[in-house]
Amino acid sequence: MSRKTLSNRIEEFEGKHTGLSRNANECCMYKVHEQLRNVNEKAYKPVLLAIGPYNDQSKVGQGFMEEHKLRYLHQMLKRKKGNVETYIATLKELEERAHNCYGEHISHTPEEFVEMMVLDGCFIIELFHTYKTRALLNDPIFQMKWVLSRIARDLLLFENQLPFFILDKLFRMSESNNTLLRNRSKKLGEHVVDIDEEKDGISVESSTSTAQVIQTQLNDLALNFFSCFLPFEWNVDASSYNSTKKIKHLLCLVHEALTPLLLEMVCERLKVGFRFKNTEFEHLLGLIHATIGISLLDMEIDHARERQEAEIFKHLFGLIREGIIPLLSKMENMRKAIFYTSEF
Template sequence: MAQRIANHVLSRTPFKPYIFRVDDLLRTVNEKAYEPAMVAIGPYHHGKKILERMEEHKSKYLQQLLQRRNESSVDKYVAKLRALEEEARSCYAEPISLDKDKFVEMMLVDGCFIIEFLRKTKMKELVDEDDPIFQIDRIKNILGRDLILFENQLPLFILVQLFNMTKHSDDHMNDMDIAEIALNFLGRKLPCSKGIQASTRVSIDNFDHLLGLMHHRWSPSFAEMAPNRNVGNQDKLQLIKSTTELERVGIKFRKAVNTSLFDIRFRKKIMKIPSITVNDETECLFRNLIAYEQYHQNFCQNYVTGYATFMNCLIDSAKDVEALRSYGIIENRLADDASVSAMFNKLCSNVAINRRKFCYSHVLEKVNDYRPGFLKKKYAELKYRLRDPLTFLNVKFSVVTIVLAAIQIMDLVNKS
C-alpha cells in the first residue's frame, strides 16, 4: 500500500493546485454555504475564533487513537507527513502562512480527527459514552456538512496515509479503505442516493479530497447510462419555459423511479424527472459541488451545475414548485414553496455554464421543438386553467347558468 501511495503522489502534476477559496462572486450570493459552522479542516479556516471549541475535541480524538494503539508518541506520523508536506502544500491554490512544523501539525490533527470521526460513525464500539459529538445527532450532522465544504479540505492522499498507518490488528474494518467509510456516512447527504453503493470498493487514485470523492462517486451513475445523449447544437443553449408554462401547452410531468437524480428525459410530450428532497442542507451541498465543478472544468463533467440550471428553468415561482410537488418530483422540507423556488433561482447566480458540457442539451432541444396541434393546445390550456379552484368554480357556474337558460328557453318554446 505504501508503494501505491507513493505512486499516487508522484503521479500528480507538480504544483497543480486543486483546493481553492471560493471567489467573491460565488460567495456573496450565500456566504454561509461555504463557511464551516463547527470544525476547520485544512489551512483556509485554521485558527478562526468561532471554530476554536472543536480544537479540544480534535486533540482528544488524537489521544484516543494513540491509546487504542498503545502508542505514546506521534513521531512516526510527523515524520511521514513531513515527507509529504511540500506535495500537500502545493495542493492549495492560495499561499499558506503556516510554517513547516505548524502545517504538518495541522495535517496530523485534522487528518486524525476526520479518520477517527468516520471510524466512529461505522464502529459504534469506539464511541465514548460522554462523547458530545455522538450524543447529539445535530452535531454529527453539522460535522458531516463541514467535511464536504469546498474550502474545508485536506488532500485525500494525506487521509489515506494516516488511515493505513492507524489500522489496528483487531479492527474488523481492515478490509475497508477511507473512501468506503467516508461514502458510507457522507453519501447519505446526497439528495438521491440511487446508484451510490457505499459497500462497493472504489479506487482513491484519481480523487483529490472528500468533496471530490462525493462528486465523482455520485456522477458516474448518470454518465454511464448517457454517454451519447448530449447531442445537437451545443454552441447554442436555448433554455426552456417553467413547469406551469409547459403544462399549458400539454407537456406532462412524471416522477422517474430507480434512476440517478440527473437522469431527466423527455419523450412523447412526457418529461420524467427523478424525485429530490429539498431540506436545510440541500443548498449548501449543491453550492459546494457546483463550486467544485467551476474550478475543475478541465476534467470534471458539470452534472450538478447542469441539473441546477435545468431545475432553475422549470421553477420560476412557488406555483412551479407546487406543481412539481403534486407529481412527487419535489419533496419540500423547507418553510414553503417560495423558499424552494428562491433556492433554485439563485443556485447558478454568477456561475459559468460550459455549453459543451451541458448534459441536458438534448432535452432542451426536444422540449423547444415540441409543437402541439391547435385543439390539443387549447385543451391543455383549458385543463390547466381548470386546476385553479376559482377558475373551476367560474366555469362550473357558467355551465350551470347556460344549462338553466337553455331549460328556460325550451320551456318557453314548449308553452308557445
C-alpha cells in the same frame, strides 16, 4: 534613489521564488472566488469544523471542535498504539507535496502545517471509525443530534479540505497494526497478500495490492459516514464499483450496444470506475463527487438499456405486424380453401 532596471527586478524575483515553483496540475484546492462568495457567504463557511489551512479553528464555531480534535487524536493513538511523533515525521516528507495542493497563500510555518495535517487528518479518520462502530452513542459532543449533520456538511466545503493522499497515508499507518493486515500471509478473495510492516506503514508483495485493499476500506468508511447526511443514494460498498463481475457486465454492454449514446456512457462509467478504484481523488469532496457520478451513470446506463430493449422489441413487433402476421393470415386462408375443396 536610483531606479531599478528590469534585469535587477528579474534577479530579485528569481531570488524570492527559488524553490517555490510548483506544478499547476498539483493545485486542487483554492478559495472560492469573491464574486461567488458574495452571493451567499454562509454557503462556503464552516459552521463548527475547520479543516486545512484556509480556515482558523479558533474562530470557526468559537473553537468548539479544538479540544475534540485533540481528544480524537489521543483516542486514535491509544486505539492503534501509535505515536504522534511517527505520524509527524512521516507527513514531513509529504509537506511540500501537500503544500503545493493549495493554490492560495498559506501563513502556516512548515511545522505548523504538518501538525495541522496530523491533527485534522487523524480526527477525520477517527470520526469515520467511531461513526461506523456506533461509539458515538458514548461521545459527549454527539449527544446533540444537530452536531453530526453540521460536521458532515463542513467536511464537504471546498475550502475545508485536506489532500486525499494525506488521509490515505494516515489511514494506512493506523491500519498497519490491524489484525487483518498484521498476519504475514492473508487470503483476500482469490489472491494471497504478503505483508511486511515498516515504521510508517506496510510493504506489499502480491498480485493484489494491499494498499488498494486499505484504500477501499477508507473509501467505505467515508461513504458509510456521508451516506446518512446527503440527499443521494448509492451503493456504499466501494469494492463493488469495479469488481470483476461489474466490469464484465459493462464490457458486455459495450459489445451489445446498438446506440452511440449507450456506448459513450459505458466508456465514461469504466473511466470513472477505474478512477474510483485507484483512489484518484483530490480530497473528500472529490470522493463524494465521483461516487454520485458513478451512481448517476449506472442509473442512466440501466435506463438507456431499457430504452434500447424497448426499441428492439418495438422493431421486432413491427416486423411481426408487417410480415409474419400477414403471412400467417395468408396461410390460414390457404388452409381454409384446401379444407373447403376437399369437402366437395
